[in-house]
Amino acid sequence: MMKEPFIHTKDLCYSYSDENGLQQPVLRGITLDIAKGEYVAILGHNGSGKSTLAKLFNMILEPDSGELFVAGQDLTSPTLTEDDFYALRRQVGMVFQNPDNQLVATIVEDDVAFGPENLGVPSAEIRARVDAALATVGMTSYARHEPHRLSGGQKQRVAIAGILAMEPNCIILDEATAMLDPSGRKEVIETVEALNREKGITVLSITHYMNEAARADRVIVIDDGVVIMDGTPREVFADPARLLAAGLDVPQCTSLVHALRAEGVALEGDPVTVEECADLICRALEVI
Amino acid sequence: MKNIAFGQYYPAHSPLHAMDARMKVILSVLYIVAAFLCKNVLAFGALLVSAAVLLILSRIPARIVLRSLRPLFFIMLFTAVLNLFFATGTSVLVSFWRITIYVEGVYSAVFMLVRIIVLIFGTSIFLTYTTTPIALTDAIESLLSPLRLIRFPAHEFAMMMSIALRFIPTLMEETSKIMNAQKARGVDFSSGGLVKRAKALVPILIPLIVSSVRRADELAMAMECRCYRGGKGRTKMKVSHLRIGDFAALACMIAFGATLLYLNHRGIGYTM
Incomplete structure (x- = not known):
């Protein structure tokens, strides 16, 4: 039995309206528990709802129905204030697919400082956090560089540092390696794995790369808005027929x-x- | 494409580079005022000397600053010619056909030319060559912040500017990618008349605009995820402080203005 799940969902549903105003269900009853410090890969083919799920976890989207608790906070509660949103987003950082579209500042260290600046952290502490975060992702020597001169993998590491500077409990990678070359992909995966092992940060990696999923502690397969498989990589990959049926490879x-x-x-x-x-x-x- | 410089910032170690950007913005405004205070030969002479002093203080090679005059060459020429032929006065220099050139016209043409040159020199040394665009953006935010009282969005304005600066190289890269993609499909950008060339740009601009909108959307989401909520309760990692040197520079500028006013009364020759 897991004690105190970091993320808990029960029968979570979400739908969006298409151009014709029809409700298109994306998630049809997701039930999950993710413990603190877990390293979970969420697999699914395009349109399976895996990215939507991630956006529910930090209140970018709001669920239609079902239970959703993140870090002990009930996200379906009608009494949530804007401050609660920001408190949650500080804890659950998100790295997106396109490295260019998530860096805000013209200098690496200023970009890493963006999160803590928004949180109103005092200047001296921001400096300390930025230096520590850059050291953690191994980008200290690039602190004064311009982001557009970095490689894709380096940009994603800067984006991770930007989240680390907010001192989160959980990092969600929303296909963060999809636009990278193999060496960039390796850089990013090794960085988050070290964060998971050494700092106990919960990592949710949304991906369609099987080799990345194989490195996680746990793999959750989503197809057509429901969880179809959930277990260790060994358990999940032992059944290639079901994976292929879900539009995935092994x-x-x-x-x-x-x-x-x-x-x-x-x-x-x-x-x-x-x-x-x-x-x-x-x-x-x-x-x- | 990757080496495109932001603005024209010229990195060097000089007292002007070290100065607080807010003070440089104030000084350049005062310098513009000073350029308009000048009324006679002595005052304009002092103005030229001051521009030379600024150039030496900034430790930027003169040819680089002179380059900034080039795009305004025609405006300068036009102003000088206009002043030369249309200024009226009492002492005629030459008169031919229906044109009369007065001595006053020559003076005012030269004065206007000096004024424009010094204006460009002064503002580009203070603002573009010795100040990084990001420092300038922060300075503008800081200087405009009192306007928040009348609901002027100072922080948002500065944020927009800095995001625009951040995305210039990204969009340049994207433009060249799209151009190559369209060239590979047989679009010809380099031949034909003006209209044909302008039309050839349409297949570049449309994908560029579409992708910019998509980028903006993603960036907004990423910023929200990083707890961005406007300027409210926001702190800064790098806080710049006004130092004694900045105030000394301000004192020098005011003294310079006073000197110009004094020189205006020691008039020799033509007074504007």
């Missing part, structure tokens, strides 16, 4: 193992990382 190594098994090769276990897969195949070869 990690390459998982599908390799499944293909080998179908050909009659005896392989034990369900590897999710390339290393595990390599080990497994080597062992199988030794047996032969």
Whole structure:
């Protein structure tokens, strides 16, 4: 039993009206509990509602019905004030897909300072927070640079630093690696994984890259507005047929193992990382 | 495309670079007033000397500042010619056909020319060459903040300016991407007359505007996620303080203005 879930939802529904004024349901009853300090990947194909879900978690969108508690705050309560919104957004930071469209200032350190400045933190403390946040994401030497001269991965790290400077409890990556090249993707994933391990920050990574999802503690698969699978990467990827039915792939190594098994090769276990897969195949070869 | 400079800021270590941007805005306004105070040869001479002093203080190569005069060359020429031919006076210099040029006309043409040159020199040294656009934006916000009493959105105004500055290089990059994409589809930007070329820009501008609107929407959401709620209760990481040097500069500027007024009364030659 999890104690004190950081995010709790029950039968959460959300719909938007399309051009013809018709209600289009996006989320049809999501029930989830996410504990403090978890590293969760949310998987789903385009239009599955995974990004919408993330926007509900920090009050960018408001749910139609159902329960939604984040950090002990009831987000469906009619008595929420604007101050409650900002208190929540300070705790739940969000990194978006396009690195260019989330950096506000013309100098890296000014951009990182943007969040704490909005919160009314005293100047000397902002300085300390900015320096600490830049050090955490390994961008200290770029503090005086202009954001448009950085690579995509570096920009996303600056965006993460901007959120860290607000001292959040949770970071949501809304397809934050989708526009990056492989090395940029690696930079960003390693940065958030370190934050999760070392600072105990809850990480929600919304993605459609299976290899990223495989590195999380837990994978939640959303299809057509409902949770269809929820478990460790090993459990989720053990059932490739259901993933394919949800319009998703399985990690390459998982599908390799499944293909080998179908050909009659005896392989034990369900590897999710390339290393595990390599080990497994080597062992199988030794047996032969 | 990536090397486009913001404004024309010229990085250097000089007393003018170190000065508080708010004071530089005030000083450049005063300097403009001073340029209009001048009425005779002595005063305009002092004005020219002051421009030279500013140039030396700023440690910016003269050729760089002179470059800022180029776009205004025709306005300067036009003003000088207009003053030369149309100013009337008492002593005729030359007279031919239906045109009479008076000595006063020559004086006022030269005076106007000096005034325009010094105005451009002074404001560009104070504001564009020695002040970063972001410092300038902050200074404008700070100077306009008393207007909040009459509901002038000083913070929002400054925020808009700084976001515009932030996105200039991003949009430049995007423009070149779109241009390349359209060239690959056979659009010709470099031939034909003015109308044809202007028409060729339409397939660039439309995608650019569409994507800018989308960017604005995403940026607004990202700003909201980072708890932006306007200027209310906002603090700043970098707080600039007015120092003794800034006030000394202000005192010098006022003394300079007083000197000009004095020189106006020591008139030799033509007085405007």
